[in-house]
Amino acid sequence: MTPGHSSSPPLAKSLPPVDGREGHEQRLASGYGARSSNSGLVPLTVARRSPKEDDVEIAIEYCGLCHSDVHATRGEWSAPKYPLIPGHEIVGRVSRVGSAVDDLSVGQLVGVGCMVDSCRECERCLDGFEQYCETGVVSTYGAADPRNEGAITQGGYSSSVVVDRRYVLRVPTNLDPAAVAPLLCAGITTYSPLRHFGVEEGDVVGVVGLGGLGHMAVKLAKAMGAEVKVFTTSEVKIAAAKELGADDVVLSKDAASMAAAEGSIDVIIDTVAAPHDLDPYFRTLRLEGALFQLGLPSEPMPPVNPWTLSRRRIAYSGSYIGGIAETQEMLDFCAEHGVVSDIEIVSAAQLNDAYDRMVAGDVKYRFVLDTKSLPAPAAKADA
Numbered sequence: 001m002t003p004g005h006s007s008s009p010p011l012a013k014s015l016p017p018v019d020g021r022e023g024h025e026q027r028l029a030s031g032y033g034a035r036s037s038n039s040g041l042v043p044l045t046v047a048r049r050s051p052k053e054d055d056v057e058i059a060i061e062y063c064g065l066c067h068s069d070v071h072a073t074r075g076e077w078s079a080p081k082y083p084l085i086p087g088h089e090i091v092g093r094v095s096r097v098g099s100a101v102d103d104l105s106v107g108q109l110v111g112v113g114c115m116v117d118s119c120r121e122c123e124r125c126l127d128g129f130e131q132y133c134e135t136g137v138v139s140t141y142g143a144a145d146p147r148n149e150g151a152i153t154q155g156g157y158s159s160s161v162v163v164d165r166r167y168v169l170r171v172p173t174n175l176d177p178a179a180v181a182p183l184l185c186a187g188i189t190t191y192s193p194l195r196h197f198g199v200e201e202g203d204v205v206g207v208v209g210l211g212g213l214g215h216m217a218v219k220l221a222k223a224m225g226a227e228v229k230v231f232t233t234s235e236v237k238i239a240a241a242k243e244l245g246a247d248d249v250v251l252s253k254d255a256a257s258m259a260a261a262e263g264s265i266d267v268i269i270d271t272v273a274a275p276h277d278l279d280p281y282f283r284t285l286r287l288e289g290a291l292f293q294l295g296l297p298s299e300p301m302p303p304v305n306p307w308t309l310s311r312r313r314i315a316y317s318g319s320y321i322g323g324i325a326e327t328q329e330m331l332d333f334c335a336e337h338g339v340v341s342d343i344e345i346v347s348a349a350q351l352n353d354a355y356d357r358m359v360a361g362d363v364k365y366r367f368v369l370d371t372k373s374l375p376a377p378a379a380k381a382d383a
């Protein structure tokens with residue numbers, strides 16, 4: 001753990017509970033984000049709302065860097081509204097609460113993942129699948145927030161954030177908070193399909209791509225009792241994958257090794273961030289195996305060969321993060337099994353370099369921003 005982050009900031013501790021109905025002022029927070037698709041990440045100042053009655057203000061300590069942040073800030077998926085402060089792997093301490101918040105208290109260690117609201121009324125929301133909300137989930141950054149005058153949400157590369165209590169997670173205190181941050185996206189995104197498939201002892205799980213999501217898939221599948229086979233394009237990661245707990249590692253560029261893995265796997269968690277041919281991976285699945293594609297490349301994928309799927313009744317599925325209750329379950333599972341992310345802490349000034357390194361696959365396995373390195377906010381908000 002990084003020194004200085006073991007207790008809440010003194011300022012946060014001294015603040016009384018606030019009821020937003022009384023019309024308290026917004027607060028300026030520091031941040032780092034993109035002004036355009038090619039600006040890189042630059043210092044930005046963001047106005048955070050005063051906590052309304054159900055809101056929790058969080059003094060952010062750490063925020064993980066997800067490959068989705070790269071796709072989003074560089075406009076690789078769609079043209080976002082700039083300026084855009086990314087970050088959806090947030091860990092920090094409660095600094096203020098609204099008057100109706102009685103289950104979270106000032107100083108408590110909490111987390112926020114990929115969503116900060118949803119309709120709360122549709123069947124999916126009521127069933128705990130807020131990420132699949134019928135009217136659209138409100139993402140932690142870059143989304144219009146209907147309950148807050150349609151303001152565009154701004155993420156966790158920032159000194160603070162204000163979030164409705166229903167979307168705030170309790171962070172176990174027996175784990176390193178910096179290494180917990182990536183669980184809020186990389187952890188839950190891989191935990192959810194593993195659970196959905198019902199992975200248990202004796203199953204063989206394949207993990208394609210050993211980055212942020214991939215290394216969490218390895219750790220979580222091992223903790224669930226599965227045998228794990230990693231597929232990587234990087235020769236240098238073969239030994240590293242074994243260190244993480246993988247039972248077997250296949251260099252996916254090597255056709256002979258791929259052929260040897262044929263028909264050996266129950267479920268594949270594919271985390272590759274770029275287009276790639278899935279056919280060689282489908283071939284490694286057993287009868288009624290499944291491949292969950294979690295990576296969301298900006299370019300189209302090569303076509304799927306229906307023959308490969310049909311011959312073994314293989315299921316090809318997507319999966320999107322996880323619901324709030326499932327995210328809490330995942331955090332508690334990690335606390336019980338001592339699972340955290342392998343991280344490299346970066347300062348705000350290193351964020352652009354970290355993005356380039358992530359795109360080049362040069363990270364073991366998640367960069368995490370230490371928000372102590374953020375500059376002070378400017379006198380006027382950019383976002």
Ligand code: NAP
Binds near residue numbers: 071210211233234
């Ligand atoms: P990451 O840390 O950059 O890892 C991606 C890994 O994919 C790389 O380390 C690399 O592993 C492999 N890879 C192989 N060829 C690649 C190429 N040409 N370009 C990039 N990577 C390549 O990324 P991440 O944060 O784990 O995210 C992975 C993907 O999942 C992204 O597309 C992200 O947007 C998406 N995502 C989806 C969800 C969801 O809910 N579905 C949630 C979060 C993220 P090897 O070196 O081992 O081959």
Ligand code: ZN
Binds near residue numbers: 066067068185
């Ligand atoms: Zn993410």
Ligand code: ZN
Binds near residue numbers: 122
């Ligand atoms: Zn809904």
